[in-house]
Amino acid sequence: MSDAAHLLCRLLAVPETALTLDTGRWGEVITVARAELLIGSLAYRLRGLPLPARVEAILAAAVRSAEEGRRQALWEAEMARRALAPLGCPVILLKGTAFVAAGLDAGQGRHIGDLDILVPRVALDAAETALLAAGWEWVKPDPYDDSYYRRWMHELPPLIHRERDRMIDVHHTILPPTARLTPDTAQLFAAAAPLGNGLSILSPEDMVIHAAIHLFADGDLSGGLRNLWDIDRLVREFTGLDADFLARLAARADLHQAAQVVSRALRAAHLLFDTPVEEGRAERLFDTAARRRLLARDGWGRGTRPATRFAFYVRSHWLRMPPAMLARHLWIKARSRGRRESA
Amino acid sequence: MRHVFSVRIGPASFRVGSDWRAPVDQLRALYAGYPAPEGGIADYTVRLSATRPWRRFVRPSVAIAGDYMLPDAAPLPLAHGLLAAEMAMNLQLALGERRFLLLHAATVERDGRAIVLTGESGAGKSTLAALLSARGWRLMGDEFALLDPETGLLHAFPRLVSLKNAAIDVVRAALPDARFGPLMAGTPKGDIRHLVPGEAALAAMDQLARPVRLVFPRYGFTPDARPVGAGEAFVRLTQASTNYVALGEQGFDALTRFVRAVPAIAIDYPDAASAIAAIEAEA
Numbered sequence: 001m002s003d004a005a006h007l008l009c010r011l012l013a014v015p016e017t018a019l020t021l022d023t024g025r026w027g028e029v030i031t032v033a034r035a036e037l038l039i040g041s042l043a044y045r046l047r048g049l050p051l052p053a054r055v056e057a058i059l060a061a062a063v064r065s066a067e068e069g070r071r072q073a074l075w076e077a078e079m080a081r082r083a084l085a086p087l088g089c090p091v092i093l094l095k096g097t098a099f100v101a102a103g104l105d106a107g108q109g110r111h112i113g114d115l116d117i118l119v120p121r122v123a124l125d126a127a128e129t130a131l132l133a134a135g136w137e138w139v140k141p142d143p144y145d146d147s148y149y150r151r152w153m154h155e156l157p158p159l160i161h162r163e164r165d166r167m168i169d170v171h172h173t174i175l176p177p178t179a180r181l182t183p184d185t186a187q188l189f190a191a192a193a194p195l196g197n198g199l200s201i202l203s204p205e206d207m208v209i210h211a212a213i214h215l216f217a218d219g220d221l222s223g224g225l226r227n228l229w230d231i232d233r234l235v236r237e238f239t240g241l242d243a244d245f246l247a248r249l250a251a252r253a254d255l256h257q258a259a260q261v262v263s264r265a266l267r268a269a270h271l272l273f274d275t276p277v278e279e280g281r282a283e284r285l286f287d288t289a290a291r292r293r294l295l296a297r298d299g300w301g302r303g304t305r306p307a308t309r310f311a312f313y314v315r316s317h318w319l320r321m322p323p324a325m326l327a328r329h330l331w332i333k334a335r336s337r338g339r340r341e342s343a
Numbered sequence: 344m345r346h347v348f349s350v351r352i353g354p355a356s357f358r359v360g361s362d363w364r365a366p367v368d369q370l371r372a373l374y375a376g377y378p379a380p381e382g383g384i385a386d387y388t389v390r391l392s393a394t395r396p397w398r399r400f401v402r403p404s405v406a407i408a409g410d411y412m413l414p415d416a417a418p419l420p421l422a423h424g425l426l427a428a429e430m431a432m433n434l435q436l437a438l439g440e441r442r443f444l445l446l447h448a449a450t451v452e453r454d455g456r457a458i459v460l461t462g463e464s465g466a467g468k469s470t471l472a473a474l475l476s477a478r479g480w481r482l483m484g485d486e487f488a489l490l491d492p493e494t495g496l497l498h499a500f501p502r503l504v505s506l507k508n509a510a511i512d513v514v515r516a517a518l519p520d521a522r523f524g525p526l527m528a529g530t531p532k533g534d535i536r537h538l539v540p541g542e543a544a545l546a547a548m549d550q551l552a553r554p555v556r557l558v559f560p561r562y563g564f565t566p567d568a569r570p571v572g573a574g575e576a577f578v579r580l581t582q583a584s585t586n587y588v589a590l591g592e593q594g595f596d597a598l599t600r601f602v603r604a605v606p607a608i609a610i611d612y613p614d615a616a617s618a619i620a621a622i623e624a625e626a
Contacts, residue, residue, distance in 0.1 A: 023383055027358055031388040034410040034439075054356075054384040061441040068591040300344050300360050300390055301410060 004028040004299035005225070006272075008038065012229060013273045015045045026055050028299030035301040036225045040066030040109030066109040070100045073112040076166050077101060080117060081198050083134035089123040091199050092192050094171065094210065098201040099230070102193075106233035111226070114158070114167040118202075120189065121172040128156055128170065136161050136168060144332055152178050152321070174210050178321045181217055183209070183256040204238045204245065205252040212265035213258055220309070220316035221293045225272075228294060231265050232273040239276065246277060268294065344390065349380050353500045353548045354442070354489065356380035357432050361391040362399050366424030373425075373503055373524050373537060376545050387411075387435035391427055394418045407431045411438035423527050426535055429503060433486055436500070437585035443489035443498060444590060444597045447583045450483035450497055450552075451475045457497050457552035458626060459488050459605070460560055461583050464532075467562040467618065470510040473538055474615055475622065477517040482544040483552065492590070492597035495604065496551040501544045503537035511536045513615060556625045557607035560618055564611035568621055571607035 008029055010017045021029075033039040043059035043066065051059070077097050084091050092098075094116035099107030119127050136159035138146070149157040155171040173185040191203035202210060208231060215227040238245045253262040267282060268290050269275035293312050296305040303309060317326050344360030346367040351357075358380070361367045380386070389409040393399035403421035407413075409431050416434075419427045436445060448461035449472035458480075460468045469485040476482040483499035490497055503524065506514050511534065515523065524537035557576055571579075580598055581587050587594045608625060612618035 026384045027388065030384075031410055034388075052382050052384060054380070054382050054386070057442070058384075058386060064593075065441045065589070068589065068593075071591060301388060301408075302390065302392070 004032045005036070005295040005297045008032045008036070008042065009225070009272045009295075012038070012042060012045055013232075015049060018046050018049050018051060023052060025299075026052065030055070030058055031299060031301040032297055035297055037111040037223065038226055038229060040069070040111055041226075041229060042109070044109035063109065066111070069112050070107070070110075072166070073097045073100055073115065076115045076161075076164070076168070077117075077199060078197075079134070079161070079164070080115060080131070080168060083130050083136075084119070084127055085198060087119075087123055087126050087130060089120050089127075090189055090192060092118040092189070093195075093199055093201050094118055094174075095214075095230075098207065099234075101195055101199065102201050104234065105237045106230045108233075110230070114169050116169045116171065118171045118174070118188065121185070124156065124170070124172050128159075131159055131168065131170070135163055139167065142336065144336065148329070152176060152325075174213055175218060176320055178325065179217065180319055181213070181257045181261070183213065183258060187255060203252075204234070204242075205249045206256075208234050208238070208249055208265075209253055209256055209258050209262055212253075212262045213256075215268075216261045216264050216290070217258070217319055218316070220313040221290070224294050228265070228269055228272060232269045232275045235266070235269065235275055235277065264290070344392070348374075349383075349385055350374045351378045351380045351385075352432075352502050353484070354498050355387065355436055355440070355500060356385040357387050357389055357435065358385035359389045359391065359428055359432070361424070361428075362393050363391070363403065363405075363421060363424060365421065366391055366405070366428050369425045369524065370428055373522070373539055376539075376542065387432070387439060389428065389431040389435060391424060391431065407434065409435050411435050413438075417531070419530070423530050423535075425524060425537070426527055426530055429505065429537070432502065436487055440489075440586055441590065443491055444587065444594050444601075445585045446488040446490060446580055447486070447585065448488040449485040450488045450499070450554075451480035452483050452497075452499075452550075452552040453480050453626065455552055456555040456626065457483060457488075458556045458558060458622060459497070459554050460558045460622075461488075461580065462559055462561065465562065466560050467510075467612075467615075468560070469504050469506055470514060470615065471560060471618055471622065473504050473506065473510075473514045474517050474619055476541060476544065477514075478619070478623075481547055482540050487585075488554075490554075490597055490601060491551070492593050494551070495553070495597070495600055497554055498551055499544070499548045501540040501548050503539060506536050506538055508533045514538060554601065554605045556622075557602075557605045558622060558625065559607065559609040560622075561609065561611045562618075563613065565613060566617050566621070567609075567611040569609050571609050573602040573607070576602040576605075576607040 033042045039062045043062035093101050096110050096112035139158045139160050146157050154173045154176045155169050158167050160167050192200040194200045211231045253259045263280045266277045270277050292308045298304050346361045346364050348359045348367045348370045387410050391405050394404045394406045398404045404418045405424050405427040406418045407416045407427050448459045449468035450457050450459050472485045484501050485504040487500050522539040527535045610621045
């Protein structure tokens with residue numbers, strides 16, 4: 001039953017849909033929106049429309065919550081900036097924190113969890129030392145996980161601040177080095193836009209490419225609907241500012257080996273959010289599967305379509321590492337899980 | 344989901360879906376006098392679902408889930424399904440509520456003046472609130488005090504009162520005509536039985552009250568009472584609040600205003616009678 005999730009997409013894309021919505025559907029929509037962490041985005045989109053009183057109260061609370069989340073995310077970015085300033089290296093904000101720091105539409109009501117930053121690989125050790133000195137601590141106690149991150153991932157093992165209880169992910173590029181694609185990291189830094197406060201954000205094209213890579217070349221699409229909504233917002237805002245944006249996006253995607261990933265993301269965004277893009281050549285099998293996965297949630301907030309979910313889960317590992325390495329990784333993970341359960 | 348129950352408790356309403364009939368039947372019976380969600384739209388959704396598909400039938404095991412969840416919440420056996428529902432409903436408020444500053448506290452009211460009883464689990468909040476309700480106080484809630492940041496007033500959240508172990512018989516003796524839920528023995532919190540708030544509590548569930556006393560009761564000590572300064576009360580309430588951090592500046596403002604306006608006292612007590620006497624002396 002993709003109904004409630006699809007309805008959420010309709011409300012986000014065309015807020016006036018709310019005016020004709022059957023009262024009985026609101027409970028489902030709110031539940032799906034919360035489960036997909038899109039309740040704040042929905043609240044901003046529906047602001048000003050005449051809605052049932054309860055819905056208005058729920059969405060007003062979601063707006064307040066998003067405003068506070070925004071403030072805390074910006075503060076966390078400032079804390080990281082202070083800790084890393086002595087290094088003198090560029091610090092690029094990624095994802096939600098970047099959207100709100102730059103005042104982009106994609107940041108309106110967006111749920112922001114961890115702070116994601118990008119620093120040059122040569123500065124990684126110094127960044128870790130500086131963050132540890134400023135009160136961040138390691139989260140992963142498991143030595144295999146820790147060494148896995150350090151050898152194979154595009155980021156440090158996650159750190160959490162012991163007083164503010166907030167996580168930071170310090171990336172040195174936007175995909176694991178073992179992944180099939182290799183984005184041009186030097187170009188990400190070269191094109192980054194300074195915010196004027198010592199922090200930077202990616203260029204508009206790279207921001208969309210990063211979101212597309214995150215959606216279709218990295219994870220298993222959990223939380224994918226929110227990532228896709230980011231892409232819709234970014235593309236609409238950037239094409240509004242610059243008529244040639246999509247052409248430059250395509251050229252830039254080639255540079256990062258991400259042409260296919262970006263076209264897939266644009267097609268999915270067009271399909272679910274009416275994003276105004278030229279429809280490229282469709283890949284029916286992939287597009288259908290992705291749509292099924294993105295909408296795999298029912299009106300009770302439960303994940304549905306376990307087979308599709310599992311397929312994308314397997315795919316995420318397949319994309320992330322070569323087969324022999326994957327086999328070894330899954331073997332070690334299975335054994336440690338077994339040990340935990342029998343302990 | 345297969346079985347559905349909706350209810351409004353003060354300013355918070357819930358839609359509870361369950362894979363099994365039994366917990367929904369129990370909720371329906373115990374919340375019989377409560378209103379339905381306003382306009383049919385619930386603030387929160389709660390799910391009682393099987394941890395694995397076959398666990399609906401074989402050693403049925405209830406996972407606690409909903410709009411807001413703890414990643415490592417332990418499932419409960421179906422015999423404790425009512426407890427699972429209550430825990431899940433509380434969790435929605437604890438993690439999701441942003442309209443009010445939530446204080447983990449029981450509240451009773453008389454003549455528009457509310458006494459807030461806060462403390463850790465085992466301090467006797469629920470028991471004392473139930474006993475005070477037997478003496479003519481209106482029960483506003485035994486789990487959360489909902490402080491309105493705009494007005495400084497308290498909203499009632501008179502859900503089922505969760506009584507544990509020895510408190511069950513103490514309250515049954517004090518409220519012989521009250522309705523109780525089934526006895527759930529051997530839960531992770533010991534024996535639990537729910538008390539249905541009386542008609543007066545239900546009839547007045549939408550009436551707000553001004554907090555006039557904050558009490559920190561402590562059970563199992565020789566009688567003692569000492570005033571608690573605003574600073575100490577503030578720190579202890581930040582720990583007793585589930586959404587203080589999430590509310591940001593608004594939470595800070597609401598809480599500082601509360602501790603400045605409401606005198607606080609710590610009461611140690613060896614038995615219910617001395618606690619009741621000490622609390623009523625404050626009112």
